[in-house]
Amino acid sequence: MNALEKVKVGIIGCGNISGAYFSAAQRFDILDVVACTDINEEAAKAKGEEFNIPVMSVDELLNHPEIEIVVNLTIPAVHADIALRTLNAGKHAYSEKPFGINLTEAKQVIALAEEKNLLVGSAPDTFLGGGQQTCRKLLDDNWIGKVLSGTAIFQGAGPEAWHPNPNFFYQKGAGPMLDLGPYYVTSLVNLLGPAKSVTGVTSKGFETRIGGVPSGRAIIPVEVTTHQTGVIEFACGAIVTFITSFDVQKHGHAPIEIYGKNGSVQVPDPNTFGGPVKLFQRGYEDKEWHDAPLSHIYTQNSRSIGVADMAYALRTGRKHRANGDMACHVLEIMLAFDKSSELGGKVELTTTCERPTALPLGLRDGLLDC
Secondary structure, three states: OOOOOOEEEEEEOOOOOHHHHHHHHOOOOOEEEEEEEOOOHHHHHHHHHHHOOOEOOHHHHHOOOOOOEEEEOOOHHHHHHHHHHHHHOOOEEEEOOOOOOOHHHHHHHHHHHHHHOOOEEEOOOHHHOHHHHHHHHHHHOOOOOOEEEEEEEEEOOOHHHOOOOHHHHHOOOOHHHHHOHHHHHHHHHHHHOOEEEEEEEEEOOOOEEEEEEOOEEEEEEOOOOOEEEEEEEEOOOOEEEEEEEOOOOOOOOOOEEEEEOOEEEEEOOOOOOOOOEEEEEOOOOOOOOEEEOOOOOOOOOOOOHHHHHHHHHHHHOOOOOOEHHHHHHHHHHHHHHHHHHHHOOOEEOOOOOOOOOOOOOOOOOOOOOO
């Protein structure tokens, strides 16, 4: 396709994840990151110097006349607030996950974007990676037949062992479900489409945690449930068992498995972009998994691919894949686990979304449209 005019981008938030965004944005022909900011001036200055990007205040960035997309990499509790400020400044808003910490604020973002005719989107965008897109193609091409069920499992002992400031992982808007859950639920929606209901049970393993902070180790109060388990019922008829936990010292489960009438697919870690993808089809004599060759590119860390896809949507008029409707639906699915546990029964979902369009085959690196 003919080269499109670059889309200028500003980044708010220069913390732990920002380096991946700054680096990957350079990969896509359509993106031009022209400004960054952070409440921590030293963090913003460091990223600005590392990537040769001007540093400015939040207001200066939001009022920059050439910036079209603002990427919000702040903490979850202010994701919706920054998105609303971005939209009110007349700019398109793309957020790190989760899209919000409750459904009310997520719907406010969607409504304001519609009112102002602006785009909103949200990470994770790992479902656009080569591993996830290969799994999508296997399902679309009917390699395992009609999907009946599946499992999605993230379990670990919590981030306090490695993260320099892990407190926010245990505050409202985080926990394993809203921190790692978006990767898993977004992957499932990409593979299977929207969900209908959730039935879940949740718990908190520890009232406090011990974690590292810049000034030394400290006690972290736990404000959220840290183990969630239950079933997601999808509109296509598939039933998926989903578990997230910060209370498990070790386990041996695959991240995601999808089970069809004629076979099964092992989906790679949805927090990554590559493989391996493993396939079993009924009729194999050895009854073992086989590695499936990856059908798509973008197998390395490509965070910013969702921003690039939004930029293509701006220039071409097509729908972007990591869009607000899907992010809002994913958020409701995740929040429904605690809600179901509190109510003691099934929660029927009030949101839905379109299954995102698969990426085309044969893309050149740096492009998302042929």
